[in-house]
Amino acid sequence: MRPAIRELVRESDLTVRDLVYPMFVNQNVRAPKPIASMPGVSAYPFDDIGKEARSVSEMGVPAILLFGIPKAKDERGSGAWAEDGITQRAIREIKAASEVLVIADLCLCEYTDHGHCGVLHGDTVDNDSTLELYGLTAISQAEAGADIIAPSGMMDGQVKVIRESLDDAGFENVPIMSYSAKYASAFYGPFRDAAESAPRSGDRRTHQMDPGNSREAIREMRMDAEEGADILMIKPALPYLDVIREARQSFDLPIAAYNVSGEYAMIKAAAAKGWIDHDRAMMESLLSIKRAGADIIITYFAREAAGLLEARP
Ligand code: PBG
Numbered sequence: 001m002r003p004a005i006r007e008l009v010r011e012s013d014l015t016v017r018d019l020v021y022p023m024f025v026n027q028n029v030r031a032p033k034p035i036a037s038m039p040g041v042s043a044y045p046f047d048d049i050g051k052e053a054r055s056v057s058e059m060g061v062p063a064i065l066l067f068g069i070p071k072a073k074d075e076r077g078s079g080a081w082a083e084d085g086i087t088q089r090a091i092r093e094i095k096a097a098s099e100v101l102v103i104a105d106l107c108l109c110e111y112t113d114h115g116h117c118g119v120l121h122g123d124t125v126d127n128d129s130t131l132e133l134y135g136l137t138a139i140s141q142a143e144a145g146a147d148i149i150a151p152s153g154m155m156d157g158q159v160k161v162i163r164e165s166l167d168d169a170g171f172e173n174v175p176i177m178s179y180s181a182k183y184a185s186a187f188y189g190p191f192r193d194a195a196e197s198a199p200r201s202g203d204r205r206t207h208q209m210d211p212g213n214s215r216e217a218i219r220e221m222r223m224d225a226e227e228g229a230d231i232l233m234i235k236p237a238l239p240y241l242d243v244i245r246e247a248r249q250s251f252d253l254p255i256a257a258y259n260v261s262g263e264y265a266m267i268k269a270a271a272a273k274g275w276i277d278h279d280r281a282m283m284e285s286l287l288s289i290k291r292a293g294a295d296i297i298i299t300y301f302a303r304e305a306a307g308l309l310e311a312r313p
Contacts, residue, residue, distance in 0.1 A: 012291040014283070016060040016309045020103065020256075021302035023056070024194050025049045025090040026069040037190035038261055039268045041300050043069065049090045050097030057100035059306040065103045065150060065298055066090060069110050069196050076119055077111030081136040088144035095145040103177060104146035106137050106162070107153040115199040117153035123202060127155050134158050135165030142171040150233070152179040154207040159227035175230035177256060181217035181243055184208035187236045187262030194261065217243045218250055225253055231296065236260040238285060241292040248293025256296035257289045264300040279308060 001009075024043035026033060032042040044052050053064055068087030070079035079085050091102050108130065109117045118130030130153065138149045149166070151158045159178050166174050184204060192198040209216060217240075221232045232251060234244050235258035247255050267285065271278035282301050289297050299305070 012287060014287050014290050014297075014305070014309065016306045017062055018290060018295070018297050019061050019286075019302040019305060020063045020065050020296060020298040021056050021061050022065040022067065022298060022300060023049070023053065024067045024069060025086055026196075027071040027086040028069065035190065035194040037193055037265050038300060039272070040304070041194065041264075043194055046086065046090060046093065050093040053094040053100050053102075054098040056303060057098045059303060060310065061100070061302050061306050063101035063103055063147075064094070065105055066094070066146075067105050067110060067195055073111055073113040075113060076133065077108035080106075080108050080111040081133065081140045083140060083143070085140070088140055091141065091144040091146050101147045102145065103148040103150050104141040104144075106134060106141065106149055106151040108133060108137075109153070109197040109199070110195050113200075115197050116202075117204065117207070118155060125155075125207065127157070130155050131157055131161040135161050138162040138165050139169045139171070142166055142169065142174045146174065148175050148177050148231070150177040150179065152182065154179065154182050154204075157227070159224045159229045163228035176228065177231035177233055178224040178229040179235055179258070180221040180224040180229065180232045181234045181240070181247070182208050183211050183236065183240065185211070185236050185239070185260070185262070187239070187260045190261035190265045211239070214240075214243050214246060218246060221247055221251060225251060229253070231256050233258060233298075234294075236263055237289045237294070237297070238263050241288060244289065244292040244294050254295045255293055256298060257292070257294035259285065259289060259297060259299040259301065261300065267301075279304075283308065 026043035029045050035041045070086050107117050116125050118125040231254045233256040237257040237259040267281045270276045
């Protein structure tokens with residue numbers, strides 16, 4: 001087939017406007033700190049975050065997903081909702097420096113000294129007392145200027161509480177992108193190094209989903225939609241393309257997919273060994289996520305993919 005005809009009949013196409021770049025701002029570093037298991041990704045000091053976000057925006061990437069790593073951690077993760085917390089300060093800095101949309105990740109695991117996503121009661125995370133803190137955190141992020149709030153802790157009822165908290169504080173127009181179908185996955189390993197958020201004991205299987213279940217994912221997404229989520233997210237992406245497709249067919253809300261740290265690390269590692277073609281594997285992965293039905297792709301490849309998409313005629 002002639003290339004022009006192939007383009008004419010192509011069903012799915014990737015554009016830079018589909019991409020969201022995750023960024024880490026780390027209060028404990030003075031210079032960009034490369035993440036060993038995620039080649040090309042660094043955690044930035046506060047002083048660099050504005051300029052880095054601007055460079056992402058200048059490549060045409062419309063949004064970043066922001067994670068803050070605080071200096072001090074405590075039992076309740078109080079840094080998460082501090083007015084001068086690292087995330088809040090970084091949001092203000094980025095909004096002042098660029099046009100990029102800031103999606104604030106909302107979880108306590110980066111802020112608790114035990115590394116769990118909420119308040120512990122004995123060995124387990126206490127759902128209801130955690131919700132209250134998520135509400136406070138959402139308001140403080142919106143006050144700082146976050147454009148979208150993205151709760152990732154997977155507590156039951158989190159979307160409802162966050163929606164109500166935002167509305168009561170006058171942030172009716174700030175949308176919620178919910179990590180609705182978040183699987184208990186081996187592919188988050190490198191992220192936990194980057195976010196310094198590995199649980200000190202136990203794991204997250206009590207509140208993250210079993211990889212064997214897809215109907216449950218639809219149920220979780222339906223609940224989030226009913227609680228007021230504006231965007232539904234599935235995470236990870238590549239091992240769950242069927243779930244993305246199913247979600248696309250079941251809901252009319254925008255669907256986001258998170259191409260997570262381990263998915264990124266695999267391609268980087270194999271390419272470094274010369275075993276696969278990096279750029280082709282990257283673009284094929286991202287396109288497959290789009291083809292499955294995602295409107296939004298959150299990916300550490302966003303910068304590199306933007307460069308290639310830009311270069312294309
Ligand atoms: C929790 C959170 C995690 C990721 C995003 N938000 C880690 C987890 O659930 O353990 C993982 C993202 C990735 O692997 O790239 N705050």
